[in-house]
Amino acid sequence: MKAVAVRDGGKTAADLCIIEVARPETGRGHVLIRVTHAGVNRPDILQRRGLYPPPPGASPIMGLEVAGVIEQIVPDPQWGDDIGWKVGDQVCALVNGGGYAAYVSVDIRHLLPVPKGLSLAEAASLPEVSLTVYANLIEHGGLKAGEAVLVHGANSGIGSMTVMLGKAVGARVIATVRGAERIDWVRALGADVVIDTAAGDFIDTVKAEGGADVILDIVAGDYVAKNILCLKPRGRLVQVGMARGNTAEIDVTRIMQKQAILTGSMLRPRSPEEKARLTAEVRAKVWPLIEAGAIRPVVAKVFPFAEVGAAHAFLDSGAHSGKVVLEL
Numbered sequence: 001m002k003a004v005a006v007r008d009g010g011k012t013a014a015d016l017c018i019i020e021v022a023r024p025e026t027g028r029g030h031v032l033i034r035v036t037h038a039g040v041n042r043p044d045i046l047q048r049r050g051l052y053p054p055p056p057g058a059s060p061i062m063g064l065e066v067a068g069v070i071e072q073i074v075p076d077p078q079w080g081d082d083i084g085w086k087v088g089d090q091v092c093a094l095v096n097g098g099g100y101a102a103y104v105s106v107d108i109r110h111l112l113p114v115p116k117g118l119s120l121a122e123a124a125s126l127p128e129v130s131l132t133v134y135a136n137l138i139e140h141g142g143l144k145a146g147e148a149v150l151v152h153g154a155n156s157g158i159g160s161m162t163v164m165l166g167k168a169v170g171a172r173v174i175a176t177v178r179g180a181e182r183i184d185w186v187r188a189l190g191a192d193v194v195i196d197t198a199a200g201d202f203i204d205t206v207k208a209e210g211g212a213d214v215i216l217d218i219v220a221g222d223y224v225a226k227n228i229l230c231l232k233p234r235g236r237l238v239q240v241g242m243a244r245g246n247t248a249e250i251d252v253t254r255i256m257q258k259q260a261i262l263t264g265s266m267l268r269p270r271s272p273e274e275k276a277r278l279t280a281e282v283r284a285k286v287w288p289l290i291e292a293g294a295i296r297p298v299v300a301k302v303f304p305f306a307e308v309g310a311a312h313a314f315l316d317s318g319a320h321s322g323k324v325v326l327e328l
């Protein structure tokens with residue numbers, strides 16, 4: 001089968017190439033998906049550069065989410081016959097690597113149906129952001145109706161899902177972007193307030209808005225101390241990325257004064273059982289919001305599989321808003 005490989009260290013997107021490799025084995029409790037589309041995510045770029053190695057046992061091939069068609073099912077007898085899926089079903093899924101390939105083996109419990117009314121390309125853009133944002137905004141952050149959420153990088157895949165899920169649960173959404181040209185796009189997702197950090201700091205505006213109960217932060221670095229200043233009493237700062245660096249200097253007095261909670265998580269290292277639980281939660285709580293139109297996929301561009309290097313260069317350039325998808 002065709003799959004994407006990295007040559008010469010992966011420093012640039014031009015180091016990506018397509019090679020022939022054996023189809024993955026489909027173990028007990030797994031399905032083989034014929035991949036039609038694969039989501040392209042920021043961690044893929046880090047993996048290409050050798051900065052985000054696949055965890056033990058994971059496919060060395062890049063790609064954390066796919067959509068496609070079930071080609072083969074290998075049931076696990078302990079789960080019984082009624083597995084809820086059949087060969088030929090259109091599905092999407094979070095995968096533990098291996099998404100940039102014609103076929104990928106996926107734990108049956110990690111499958112999601114293609115939401116009604118959506119294309120396979122749109123479906124491929126959803127699993128990674130849906131699971132990450134649900135886990136961090138709702139489970140770790142505990143965001144509730146009537147609260148306020150601050151999200152940085154609101155034009156990103158993660159950021160755009162945070163804006164839409166935040167609005168869908170009835171929260172007020174304050175968003176930051178870098179550049180005035182992003183403002184209307186993020187406002188159209190439903191954000192109540194959009195701050196252009198290229199024009200000035202976000203702290204005063206967020207404080208003038210009354211502060212944030214939850215902050216979903218993909219930026220870290222010097223943003224951490226600023227975020228703590230923006231939290232309301234008993235606010236929760238949830239760290240999911242570190243675009244500005246993984247260390248921060250903070251005044252811990254502020255944490256104590258506000259009874260703040262600093263937390264965060266990574267999706268990929270979670271156990272298969274934990275991902276299965278999260279997938280079921282997302283199917284029950286987020287998929288109906290997508291099918292009702294309250295959350296919509298935001299695909300910036302679909303690239304043919306042969307142009308995977310161009311897809312990485314596009315994501316790397318920062319020119320996009322929303323998600324990038326490969327079509328096989």
Ligand SMILES: NC(=O)c1ccc[n+]([C@@H]2O[C@H](COP(=O)([O-])OP(=O)(O)OC[C@H]3O[C@@H](n4cnc5c(N)ncnc54)[C@H](OP(=O)(O)O)[C@@H]3O)[C@@H](O)[C@H]2O)c1
Nearest residue numbers: 041042132153156157158178218240241243265266267318
């Ligand atoms: N913890 C987890 O489980 C998990 C899962 C998935 C993703 N993530 C992380 O979430 C982040 C977003 O992923 P994505 O796929 O949605 O990426 P993406 O679409 O490429 O977006 C990256 C975002 O980060 C912003 N950004 C980059 N450098 C910045 C800086 N120095 N200061 C302020 N903002 C900056 C970008 O702003 P511009 O558009 O203005 O450049 C953009 O909004 C990544 O850091 C990724 O590693 C974490």
